[in-house]
Amino acid sequence: MIARAASIDRWRRLFVIVGAILVAYALLAPITSLDAAQSANVPLLADRLWFRIATIIAMFVVMATAWNIIGGITGYAAFGNVAFFGIGAYTTGMLVAKAKWPFLVALPLAPVVAAAFAALVGLPLLRLRGHYFAVASLGVGVAVGELVQNIDYNGQPVFGGASGLFLPIFAIDNRGLFFFYLMVAVAAVAIAVTWRVLRSRFGYGLIAIRENEEAAAVLGVNTTAYKVAAFALAAALTGLAGGIFSQWNVFINQDNAFPIEYNVQMILMALLGGTGTVFGPAAGAVLLQLLIQFLGGSLPISVDIPFVSVDARPIVAQVILGVLLVVVVIFVPRGVIDFFGGSSRLSWSYLRQSLRETSL
Amino acid sequence: MADFVQLVILGLLAGGIYVAVGVGFGLVWGVLNIVNLSHGALVIIGGYITWQLFSALHIDPFLTLPVDAVALFVFGYLLQRGLINRIIRAPLLFTFLLTFGVNLVIVNILLLIFGSDFRSVTPSYSGQGIELGPIVIPYVSLFSLAVAIALSAALAFILNRTRIGLAINAIAADRDAAQLVGIDLRHAYAVTFGLGAACAGVAGGLIAMIQAITPTAGEPYTLQAFVVVILGGLGRVSATVVGGLAFGLVEAFGQSIPGSGSVFANAIAFGLMVLVLVTRPQGLLGRLR
16 A cells, blocks of 8 residues: 555656646747747747647636636536636727727726626526526526627627627737737636635635535535635636637637637536646646647647548547547546546546446 | 517417427436437437438428437437446536537537538428418428427327336436336436437427528527526426427517517527526426425
C-alpha cells in the first residue's frame, strides 16, 4: 500500500512538472512573434493561427471553470450558461459599437450585467431541482438569444438583429497577443476564484448544498443566498469571457454569442477534467478543445483520418467527438483528473467498476 | 373573427405535430427520468425513412408511418439496452451528455449519408385543403393531427391496458419495488425508450410532409418537446396532448403579434415554459410525484 502510494505520488509529481512546462511554453511561445523578438533572431514558435486557437482554449477554460462553481461545487446542473456569455458579449459589444465607449471601460460592465441577470433569474430558477433546473436554465439560454436577435424598436433592431453587431477594431499593437493574454488572465482569475471559494465558508456552504440541501439549511446555511451568489459568480466570469470575445472577434450575432453547443461543451470539459476540483475543468477544457481543433484539422500537427475525404472531415470529426462523449460519460464518470490527482489508476478494473456503479 | 378562427385552427393543427413530438419525449422523461437530447435526431431519422420510401418506392407517406415506428422502436430499444442503461444510476447530467453525444453521432452520420440538402415529401394532395368560406384546413395538417391523436391514444392504451405497460407504470412509481416483483428492468427500460423513439419516428414522418428536412433540423424539435412536456406536465399522455395543442396555439398567436412577425414565437414559448416551471412545476395538468 505504501509502495503504491509512493508510486502514485511520483506520477503526480511528474504530471505537475510536465503540465507546468506545457503551460509555460503555451504562455511564452507567443512572445516570440513580437517584432523585438523577431529582430533579435528568436525562432518563431507561434503564429497567428496558434493565437486564435490558444485564445479559444483560454475562453473555454474560463467557461468550464465558471460552470464548475454552480454545476460542480453547488451541484446545480446549469444548462444555459451560454446566456451569460452572450449577455457579456452584447453588453461590451453594445457599449463599444453603439455608445462608442472605449473597450477597456466597457469590459468591466460585462460581468456586472451578466451577474445581475443571473441573480434576477436565479432567484426563481434555483428553487427548482434536478432536471427541472437544467431545463429551465436551458430555456432561459435559448429565450435570451432569441430576444437579443429579435428585439426591435421603431422598426430598427436594438441589438443589431439578425445581421449581428460589428465593433470597431481595438487599436493596439500586437492585438492577437493582447487578447490572448487578456483571456489567459481571466482564466487565471477564474481558477483562483475557484481555489479561494473551495477554501472559504462560502465554498463549504455550497458543497453542503450539493450533498444535501435540507441538511445544509438546517445547519444554518442560507441556501437561497448561497445558490444565487454561486450562480452570479459563474455568470460574472462567463460574461467577462463573453465581453472579451466580442471585442476580439469584432463581430457578434446570435450564432456566435449564444451557441447552444457551448452549454454542452463546458459541462463536458468540467466532467472530463473532474467536477468540483480547482484545476479539473481547466484541464478538461484544454484537452477537449485541443481535440476538437485537432479533429477539425486546424492544428499545425494534423493527421489524415483514413478513408475520409477532405470535405467529409469536419462531419467525421463531429462523429468522433460524439463517440468520445459517450465513452467518457460511460467509462470515466469521475473525470481524468482522478488518474493524475492520485486517487485512482486507469485500469480495466477501474473501467469495470465505474460501469457497474452506474449500470441498471 | 375569421382570422381568429383561422389562427385557432392553424394553432391546433400545428399542435398536432408538437403532440407527436412530445409524447415520446414525455414518456421517456416521466418513466425513465431521462431527458433525451437525441429526441430531435430520432425524429429526423423517421423523416428520412419516410422520405426514402416516398421518393424511391412512391409509397404514400402516411403508409410509411408504421415503418418509421417499427424501425425507430428497434433502434431505440438497442440504444437504451446497449448504452443508456449503463448510466441509469449516474447523476442526471450524465444522461444529458450521453444523449447529446448520441445526437451528435446520429446527426453527422445522417449528414454523411444524405448530405445537407433539403428533402421534402410532397404527395399529390399536399397543398390542398378543405375550404370553409374564408377558412382553409390543409389535408396534410389535418391528417397529421388525427395521426398524432391516434398515436397518443395507442400509447395510452399500451401503458394502461397491456402487461408491459403496467410494468412501465410500475417502474415510474418505484423502480426498486418494480424489480422486487420480478420486472426485468433492463428489458422494460429498453421497451419504454423504444416506444418513445417510435413516437419520435412517426412525428418525423409527419414533419417531413409539412416542411423540408435536413439532418440538422432536429434540434428545434428537442427544444419544443421540452416546452410541450413542461406545459402539459409529466406523467400522463393526455397531459402531453394538452401541452402540445397549447404550444401550437401559443406559437400561432405569437406569430400573429403585429410588428414582431414570426420571430418572437420561440422566445414566447420558452418564456412561457420557464414561467410554468417556476409557478407550476407539475405542468398544467400534471401530478406532482
